[in-house]
Amino acid sequence: MRHFWWRLLIFLAAASVPFYWLYLAAIDSLGPDPGKVLVDNLGQGALVFLLSSLTMTPLQRLSGWAGWISFRRQLGLWAFTYALLHLSAYLYFLLGLDFSSFGTEAVERPYITVGAMALSGLLALAATSNRWSMRKLGKRWKQLHRLVYPVLLISLLHMLWVVRSDAGRWALYASIGSVLLLVRLPSVSRPLSDFQLRKKKSSKLNKS
Ligand code: HEM
Incomplete structure (x- = not known):
């Protein structure tokens, strides 16, 4: 498996954070409403992983290191x-497992x-x-996976609805999301790829 140690590090970090939060809740360190x-x-963790996964392609284009792409799927799966944990915590702590009230x-x-x-x-x-x-x-896979862009926009809308009074935090996520969507526009992504090609060519020339 390529970049095994990096993948393992991402796995360990992503898997241990929810346990750390549970530990903080258990020792009463999450305030009066730990649930x-x-x-x-x-919820914020899901958004951070979603944004991180979307950062991998632009990073690969900018740096020329193909390794970034191999973390994209892992980060998306963590999002x-x-x-899913966010939904489970909502059902357990806020609805008290009263599934019938979910519809209401x-x-x-x-x-x-x-x-x-x-x-x-x-x-x-x-x-x-x-x-x-x-x-x-086949070709439809790429089309289907463009779904990630509306998913990001809908997640940001969901967050905005919740944090209305604390719009600063939302604005930070929304700005990062906007940059990540902008760099996918052909008029922006093409110059990035051209820049990488020029860099490769000049390093080849320097070596020869
Ligand atoms: C069935 C699916 C979902 C349910 C039922 C749900 C429910 C909730 C609830 C009840 C809150 C706010 C609780 C409160 O503070 O009063 C919340 C906040 C939030 N959710 Fe979700 N959510 C869902 C899916 C998602 C997804 C898919 C994402 C992101 C990818 C997401 C990201 C967030 C964020 C960022 C917040 C704000 C957290 C904060 O205030 O710091 N949620 N969600």
């Missing part, structure tokens, strides 16, 4: 895992429906992120 803090932290909540609080839409998108991406789906779907 809500866990829900919020896991899905954190989103979704109607009364549209941000829940928006969050569910984002999670469904992440599920479709995670389920088809394997080689078998790539082979089966």
